[in-house]
Amino acid sequence: MRRGRPAGRGPVTAVAFGPGRVNLVGEHTDYNDGLCLPFAIELGVTVRARPSLDGLMRMHAVDIGSHDVFPAVAPPRVEGWRSFARGVVALLTEAGYSIRPARLTITGTLPRGAGLSSSAALEVALALALLAHSGHGEPDRRQLAGLLSRVENEWVGARTGLLDQTASLFGRPGHALCLDVRALGAIPAPGQAPGGVPAPGPLPAPPASAARASGADGGRATPGAEPAATGIEPVRLDLGRWRLVTVDSGVRHAIAASGYNTRRAECARACELLGIGSLRDADQDAPGRLPEPLGRRVRHVLAENERVRLAVAALRAGDLPELGRVLDASHASLRDLYEVSVPEVEATAARLRALGAAGARMVGGGFGGSVLALFPPGRRLPAEAMRVAPGGPGRLLPR
Structure with a gap:
């Protein structure tokens, strides 16, 4: 170059x-x-x-x-x-x-x-x-x-x-x-x-x-x-005294080179077979009308949309243990239904739960990357954990 x-x-x-x-x-x-x-x-x-x-x-x-x-x-x-x-x-x-x-x-x-x-x-x-x-x-x-x-x-x-x-x-x-x-x-x-x-x-x-x-x-x-x-x-x-952290699984991913595009193509194929424009329009019975693995993909999407609603409700109610359960459920769905996990990510999530995390899940497109974990007060964070909190938007800075 x-x-x-x-x-x-x-x-x-x-x-x-x-x-x-x-x-x-x-x-x-x-x-x-x-x-x-x-x-x-x-x-x-x-x-x-x-x-x-x-x-x-x-x-x-x-x-x-x-x-x-x-x-x-x-x-x-x-x-x-x-x-x-x-x-x-x-x-x-x-x-x-x-x-x-x-x-x-x-x-x-x-x-x-x-x-x-x-x-x-x-x-x-x-x-x-x-x-x-x-x-x-x-x-x-x-x-x-x-x-x-x-x-x-x-x-x-x-x-x-x-x-x-x-x-x-x-x-x-x-x-x-x-x-x-x-x-x-x-x-x-x-x-x-x-x-x-x-x-x-x-x-x-x-x-x-x-x-x-x-x-x-x-x-x-x-x-x-x-x-x-x-x-x-x-x-x-x-979060009060609770903490959100990410821990790198050690597996780097490049979305364009991973199975990400395959998953998107599977969702598009499911829509074709169901005769709908997007999986937002799929009903709860739709997975049963599809061959596998398309049925599993649709089950994940339907349940994940509901988990967003549950997470919002948990945050508004201050119910952080429930938020942890939502994170765990999302991870299980990504692993079992969407099939985007890898062994290193699973090991990282399991270790974080063993250390006392109330919930942990992979973040990003899958096939590597980081695990997000929610720790209650009093639990010691692993040394490599990076605390994360909501920040501001993309913006111009002083010159």
């Missing part, structure tokens, strides 16, 4: 942060028009933009010692982390936004492939930095989430849904976000079909509630539980 000149020269024009996310419950439901309960975390990716005077995009991923150089218009396709960066530039340009050539320096605090959505954090930080660098205002964040999910689908080859980008763009300190993915995709941009990207031109300012939720008022999230946008309901995550 041509290294080119270092990315870190010249005055900084924009600095943006994209947070990772933890999904409490609601796994593999987003691309099935279902319910999810994620929250943004305080770890993430930071992108610093400077002018590029030669018309080229120059990127330096500091943590992995990697560079990329490509044209700002019609960048060629590549693999690896470069596909995320090029995809963001290409799709913003395709949507009609003038993106100025930039030198971008990328740093992060998220482990890659650990199920904490380092990819969405990178996309969000890149998009916000590039838009600000290019003179655009605050974006419509729901539309931006849809555009960034297309980066995963069309440039990376991972058929993910809207969960990760939405959590990163709408994070709220002290809150999880109950996402109704069907509602998120229901209202198109002006002149676009559902799921379309923003119309060309200056990006519109979001509604007041969305701006407050996104930290547009100086980074302070507004208290309360008013919707941040259609399909997004903040839910107070008050």
Whole structure:
């Protein structure tokens, strides 16, 4: 790869942060028009933009010692982390936004492939930095989430849904976000079909509630539980002396190369056989009308949507032992019905329960990554555990 000149020269024009996310419950439901309960975390990716005077995009991923150089218009396709960066530039340009050539320096605090959505954090930080660098205002964040999910689908080859980008763009300190993915995709941009990207031109300012939720008022999230946008309901995550932690199983996963796309294809096939548009429309008897493993996949999705409702009710009631039971049930379903676990993940979850966790489950797309565990007061955390708590949204930082 041509290294080119270092990315870190010249005055900084924009600095943006994209947070990772933890999904409490609601796994593999987003691309099935279902319910999810994620929250943004305080770890993430930071992108610093400077002018590029030669018309080229120059990127330096500091943590992995990697560079990329490509044209700002019609960048060629590549693999690896470069596909995320090029995809963001290409799709913003395709949507009609003038993106100025930039030198971008990328740093992060998220482990890659650990199920904490380092990819969405990178996309969000890149998009916000590039838009600000290019003179655009605050974006419509729901539309931006849809555009960034297309980066995963069309440039990376991972058929993910809207969960990760939405959590990163709408994070709220002290809150999880109950996402109704069907509602998120229901209202198109002006002149676009559902799921379309923003119309060309200056990006519109979001509604007041969305701006407050996104930290547009100086980074302070507004208290309360008013919707941040259609399909997004903040839910107070008050743990008291309880603690949520993640523990890395040691198995890295790349969604595009795992069985993730196979699971999505199985869900699409189940919909074809049932004659419905998405598994959100499946009835409780639907699994029995399908061959295996499709029946198992549908049983997981139906039950996982209900577990999101149970988790929200538990949080509102302050019933944290019940939340732990929901985590355990979600893990069992992902292992037995959706079949996305691996031995190392199972060993990690079992060890956390043996240490006193009230509940533990794999997070992310599966096939490796991290395990989320809920520990009651008085239980000692394993040394490698990383405490996680709801943080703010992707945002611009002072230069």
